[in-house]
Amino acid sequence: MSQHDGSPALRLLGLRGLPEIGRGDDLARLIAERASLEDGDVVVVTQKIVSKAEGRLVAVDPGSPRERQELALGEAVRVLRRRGDLVITETRHGFVCANSGVDLSNVAAGQAALLPEDSDRSARRIRAGLLARTGREVAVIVSDTFGRAWRRGVTDVALGSAGIRPMIDLRGSPDAYGRPLVATEICVVDEIASAAELVMGKAAGVPVAIVRGVDPSWFGEGSVRTEVVRPYREDLFR
Amino acid sequence: MSQHDGSPALRLLGLRGLPEIGRGDDLARLIAERASLEDGDVVVVTQKIVSKAEGRLVAVDPGSPRERQELALGEAVRVLRRRGDLVITETRHGFVCANSGVDLSNVAAGQAALLPEDSDRSARRIRAGLLARTGREVAVIVSDTFGRAWRRGVTDVALGSAGIRPMIDLRGSPDAYGRPLVATEICVVDEIASAAELVMGKAAGVPVAIVRGVDPSWFGEGSVRTEVVRPYREDLFR
Numbered sequence: 325m326s327q328h329d330g331s332p333a334l335r336l337l338g339l340r341g342l343p344e345i346g347r348g349d350d351l352a353r354l355i356a357e358r359a360s361l362e363d364g365d366v367v368v369v370t371q372k373i374v375s376k377a378e379g380r381l382v383a384v385d386p387g388s389p390r391e392r393q394e395l396a397l398g399e400a401v402r403v404l405r406r407r408g409d410l411v412i413t414e415t416r417h418g419f420v421c422a423n424s425g426v427d428l429s430n431v432a433a434g435q436a437a438l439l440p441e442d443s444d445r446s447a448r449r450i451r452a453g454l455l456a457r458t459g460r461e462v463a464v465i466v467s468d469t470f471g472r473a474w475r476r477g478v479t480d481v482a483l484g485s486a487g488i489r490p491m492i493d494l495r496g497s498p499d500a501y502g503r504p505l506v507a508t509e510i511c512v513v514d515e516i517a518s519a520a521e522l523v524m525g526k527a528a529g530v531p532v533a534i535v536r537g538v539d540p541s542w543f544g545e546g547s548v549r550t551e552v553v554r555p556y557r558e559d560l561f562r
Numbered sequence: 563m564s565q566h567d568g569s570p571a572l573r574l575l576g577l578r579g580l581p582e583i584g585r586g587d588d589l590a591r592l593i594a595e596r597a598s599l600e601d602g603d604v605v606v607v608t609q610k611i612v613s614k615a616e617g618r619l620v621a622v623d624p625g626s627p628r629e630r631q632e633l634a635l636g637e638a639v640r641v642l643r644r645r646g647d648l649v650i651t652e653t654r655h656g657f658v659c660a661n662s663g664v665d666l667s668n669v670a671a672g673q674a675a676l677l678p679e680d681s682d683r684s685a686r687r688i689r690a691g692l693l694a695r696t697g698r699e700v701a702v703i704v705s706d707t708f709g710r711a712w713r714r715g716v717t718d719v720a721l722g723s724a725g726i727r728p729m730i731d732l733r734g735s736p737d738a739y740g741r742p743l744v745a746t747e748i749c750v751v752d753e754i755a756s757a758a759e760l761v762m763g764k765a766a767g768v769p770v771a772i773v774r775g776v777d778p779s780w781f782g783e784g785s786v787r788t789e790v791v792r793p794y795r796e797d798l799f800r
Binding site: 338404560 | 577578642645667670671716732737739747749759762767
């Protein structure tokens, strides 16, 4: 393309061919065997295979919405709304989502997947495993599909991250007119998770995506749980 | 990369070199002159330059938060929350955002940019202009940067779209276990807007991005205002 001369560019690649994941599987090994990673890549891994590898599956009667709801309430610290079988909850991690993220899709019948206990830790483990196996310094994001207030439909967001700053603070950077910008903290891990979803698809069997070309200045330390999750006390909408 | 054999892939390209935009400028012409578009590209255009081209600038005293708030209230049909100078409002279009989207950044001192009157129409116009000038069938998304409930930071979302279905409904598609998925409407225009922000940046002077490789089945008719904006009456959080 003519605008390729130094203009910012990103590539997103879906990773096919992963086997069915079970408890104890080493996701880093399975990804490293299939992807040619480069330093500075961001590897986005869907929560579902992280939960499976971490054994976060529980038995549930697929014909009983009430049993599923009880599971969801067991994972919640607060119920924001109820509508029929749906509950919008705040999970122990601070995520606000439908049914505490308890999910019956893409798991075997009679099972439900719970969210990872600590998705930042999950991301750190996968990152360390990828470094050990490939020698590549990559960032890792664990993603999930959430609804949101005010807008229909779902988008992917980050549940956990490692090796990347979740929030890029442009406060103080000048705008194109040279004046300081105020209050512009961009949640790049959520934007990267959403971008990755575009090459995944819910049913496409692509649970991992590689994002190449991310601004190197974004790499560093940080946690979704401490930086992205808005604490109850500062939230205007809980 | 080894996984390139038929796996899904996307490219995101930021478009540099656009001049400062003023009222009456033909954005389609300015983009067409600088980008080598291909059929099936999605062209993401930030609201700011759309508002400038459409003359949606008004005078405001930059030292008067109250004057800005009055502007915001004038664009609103409903105030959801107030905190100091910040108001979270529902705009006439149905968007819930800070200060009705009235924005003083990246405009000349003493001016504020209002949201386009009808961002879906803006997207349709740009799309028609790009077709006329390049012969390419592309989709267009007008994007803006919004905060959200429950999570810190901002991400880009779609204000308007043309040539792409905003919501991809996977209800009824089988999951990887062959069972029907329920209630999974993915808001791909918001995900594409978020992805595009990653090559734009607030201060980087890149107000247009090209997304190449989007699933061709997503192209079609639809409107952000009628399909993505959640009407007040069905919203659990207004």
